[in-house]
Amino acid sequence: MRVFKSSKAIFFILLGWSLGEAYASNERVTVKQVELILQEPKAKLLAEVQVQLSDSAQGALHSGIPLYWDISIVLQQAQWRGFWQREVFAQTWRYSLAYYTLLNNYRVQEEQEQSFRRFSSLHEALNYMGQLMYADLLMQEYDSQRCVSWALNVAFDREALPTPLRPFSYFDQEWDLSASKSLLCE
Amino acid sequence: MRIKLPFSLYILVLLGFIVLSLQLMSSAAQDTSQLGDMYTWLLFGNALGTVVLLLLVGFNVFALAKRLRQREAGSRLTTRIVLLFIILSLVPAGVVFYFSQQFLHQSIDSWFSVELDGAMEDSLELSHASLDQRVRWNLKQSQRLAASLRNKSLVGIELELDSFRESSGANEISLLSRKGKLINFSGLVPSDILPGLPVSSLFLQVQQGNDYVSLASVDGELVVQTIVSIKAKNMHYLQIIYPVPERINDLTDSVEFAYVRFQEMVFLRNSLKTSFSLVLSLVLLMSLLAAISAAFVSVRSIIAPIRDLVRGTQAVSAGVYGQLLPVKRQDDLGFLVESFNEMVKQISRAQDEARDSAQEIERQRAYLETLLTSLTSGVLSFDSSLNIRTANQAANIILHVQVMRYYGQGLTELALGRPDLMSLAEVVQPLLEQSLEIWQRNIVVEGPEGRKELLCQGTSLFSTEGGYIGAVVVFDDITDLIQAQKNAAWSEVARRLAHEIKNPLTPIQLSAERLQHKLAAKLDKDDAEILQRSTRTIVQQVEAMKHMVDAFSEYARPVHNQLENIDLQVLLQGVIALYDSDPKVEFDLQVQGAISLVKADAVNIRQVLHNLFKNALEAMEGKGEITVQLRNISQYNAEFVRLAIYDTGCGVDVKQAKQIFEPYVTNKQKGTGLGLAIVKKVIEEHGGTIRLDSRYTEGAGFIMQFPVTFKNKNKNTV
Secondary structure, three states: OHHHHHHHHHHHHHHHHHHHHHHHOOOOEEEEEEEEEEEOOEEEEEEEEEEOOOHHHHHHHHOOOOEEEEEEEEEEEEEOOOOEEEEEEEEEEEEEEEEEOOOOEEEEEEOOOOEEEEEOOHHHHHHHHHEEEEEEEEOOOOOOOOOEEEEEEEEEOHHHOOOOOHHHHOOOHHHOOOEEEEEOOO | OOOOOOHHHHHHHHHHHHHHHHHHHHHHOOOOOHHHHOHHHHHHHHHHHHHHHHHHHHHHHHHHHHHHHOOOOOHHHHHHHHHHHHHHHHHHHHHHHHHHHHHHHHHHHHHOOHHHHHHHHHHHHHHHHHHHHHHHHHHHHHHHHHHHOOOOOHHHHHHHHHHHHHHHOOOEEEEEOOOOOEEEEEEOOOOOOOOOOOOHHHHHHHHOOOOEEEEEEEOOEEEEEEEEEEOOOOOEEEEEEEEOOHHHHHHHHHHHHHHHHHHHHHHOHHHHHHHHHHHHHHHHHHHHHHHHHHHHHHHHHHHHHHHHHHHHHHHHHOOOOOOOOOOOOOOHHHHHHHHHHHHHHHHHHHHHHHHHHHHHHHHHHHHHHHHHHHOOOEEEEEOOOOOEEEEOHHHHHHHOOOHHHHOOOOHHHHHHHOHHHHHHHHHHHHHHHOOOOEEEEEEEEEEOOEEEEEEEEEEEEEOOOOOEEEEEEEEEEOHHHHHHHHHHHHHHHHHHHHHHHHHHHHHHHHHHHHHHHHHOOOOOHHHHHHHHHHHHHHHHHHHHHHHHHHHHHHHHOOOOOOOEEEOHHHHHHHHHHHHOOOOOEEEEEEEEOOOOEEEEOHHHHHHHHHHHHHHHHHHOOOOEEEEEEEEEEEEOOEEEEEEEEEOOOOOOOHHHHOOOOOOOOOOOOOOOOOHHHHHHHHHHHOOOEEEEOOOOOOOOEEEEEEEEEEOOOOOOOO
């Protein structure tokens, strides 16, 4: 019984510590503002995401390691008094940020469309990445009588990092470069 | 049918998976192929497998610790073997781990020398310099072209764009207005309809009078983009895009790729070390855990027969011989188990034989005990130290002592608790010590129940080897036998007296009376008086003799008892009532509890009571107290009614006490001395006993015992 009590105490200490760490850490990526404009049956989403890179991430970027983010948008409508949500739209866009040493510029690329833009500074590149505008989001089985909830998820892809770096990125807050925001009804 | 796989097989499969996973992870850490994408999962799988193995080992260690605490068979051997396995696996694995770690770290460090770093930086610088030179040259070329077009009209410039592009070797030339609008354009690829226009910020820079030149990448190919102004009347701008020579392009690409790759490796240097260390640690940990698991599995098969053996020996020590151990192996341990089974079988056989022998001995002993118990003779057996070993029930009854309490002690110790048996011990003990073959003695014992005469016979016991093992004494209470012989003799005397003496008495009496009658008148006064006195004496003596002969006749007369269940208390009250009228004599009847019935002839018993009361009254000379006690007693598993009569008379002479119940023994001036003899005879004919209470000293006391017929009183009683 004594062992059980001490184990329980250790568990709660660790839990408290980890929670404290989580809240104490600076969020490098934050979803500042999201605006969803409904244009039945389409929608338009405008978002401002503030992206800052940690020292480790900047080091990796300047060492030629591209960084990848997956930006997902999910639109849902509440069904049967809100007991469950039906997905009316869901899509993910994949972006990469790379540094080109020879040209000394940064390239932001939208992976699906293979379109990219070059920037001479990291700040410009991150600003460009942070200004999101997705128009003509076609909603399936949209019900105009029901409200629409949205979720925007900016997920940094740790699995796209080089193999030796990958496992440690899960335990290093320097690589915590994700954010999300959602609203239940619009 | 469900097939149960051995536990070791599961561990082997688990180990196989972990080894495979480690191999895959090792491969994944080295390249970026598809395995690289699975790196995290492989690492997680390995960690999970190791944790499972760790739990497995932990469970085994916990179970082993529990068995150690319980001192279970084979637990210590298991601990030793497991520790040996751990040491044997840890030492080489640890050494390999250490040196592998060192080697890996040194190898990785060797990739990043200062010279290599400098060379990479220099090569990149060289590429930059080469490209800068190319860029500057292209800029000058564009500026010269712009200068040559300064005095030409816009239409002329438009017409000569293609020739300008071909002569300069540019990919495309775009003529832009002052506001950056495209006026005309000439491209190397005919399919290109529109050129790539500069962004507004860039054009703003040019509008401020600064020519622009920059390297750019178009479709993976490096190009030099220049924007220069044609300083004519109407300001126009030329955007000329020059290709970078293929050779320079390839070289700079190669340099950039190598540089980036090198920088990436530099950045990942510590991560690589940690990754390889992690893999090595996992390998070490897994090797260790695998060794421990293998140790547990191996030990289980080694220990199993030993545990069986321990269980078997414990069963044998607990007296269970029917449990044979399974012989699962044909090695040394199997041979040991077979030998153990054979030994158990032999012990079991010997045990069965011993048990049969013990049962036979027990049967013989029980038979002998039954025999001895049924004997009316007392039997005492002695061991070689002449201590009492056994005694039968008859010995207890005859000696009036529980001989069992004195087992292991000598006769002398027995007599110390019972002084009346000292005479027995004094006679028998020397005879036993002499180890005589057969001896016989008559021994008189004065016990609480009166005088007893014992006929003792004894012999020494010898084993078949001739060794002295003890002695046995058989004794009979012949008191009654001798008494019966005496009684018979007295009866014969009485009968002869009655026959030989009584017959002549009447003629003697008649003759004396005739002499008196015939001669009294013929003799003178003096002689007549003598004659009368003599004849009176003769007649009186004859009468006395007749009375004596009648008494003897009564004593010798065979008794014909009419037995019935009588209540002695009622009988006593009736008899006492006859004597109670005398105020000088006080009767005290003390009855303790409910008195059981006895089977007796009421007339004879009443006669007995009369005799005893008359004796008491005579002894007290008609004045005193007679106490009568009546109660039930239990003796030797039999119930008796005990009747005691005490008077306050002159008592019994000590010298006569031994023969008080024999005929013709009396302390009275008048009397035949047959009263008590007849009392004793009547009581014994009823199965009872009578004895003089030698402890009573205020007068005479007699104790009688009658066997009980019914414990409860019956209504049909006297």
